Amino acid sequence: MEEVEVTFADEATEAIINARRPSLTDFFRALFDNIGMQKTGDYYALPRTFKLSDAALATICNITRSLPPDELVDAAYVKRTRHRLKTQGFSAIW
Structure with a gap:
């Protein structure tokens, strides 16, 4: 069996891949993306002007x-x- 060596393009990518768990920033990036994808204005979708506080x-x-209280x-x-x-x-959802 051939051994494969994995390298990273930069230190930031390596840090993200080796992180113990996704950060809150990653969570919000995914949340903003998902909300943005739903803002089509179609009948069962969110209106294009939809905003959350x-x-x-x-x-x-x-x-x-x-999340725990602290x-x-x-x-x-x-x-x-x-x-x-x-x-x-x-580009955030706003």
């Missing part, structure tokens, strides 16, 4: 990730994450 997004995160995310965290993703070139 940062507080609502924080609540969704806290519930779906079953790790709960608030609206300020969501706002910072949105702005950080925007500066990185990620």
Whole structure:
């Protein structure tokens, strides 16, 4: 059997692949992508103008990730994450 060596394009990719678990930023990136895909304006989809407040997004995160009380995310965290993703070139749902 031939041995395969895995290399990474850069340190950031290696850090992401070797991380113990996905970060909250990864969670919000996926959440924003999924909401964006549902904003088609079709009959059973979300309207194109659909928006959630940062507080609502924080609540969704806290519930779906079953975060313990000492790790709960608030609206300020969501706002910072949105702005950080925007500066990185990620087109958020807003």
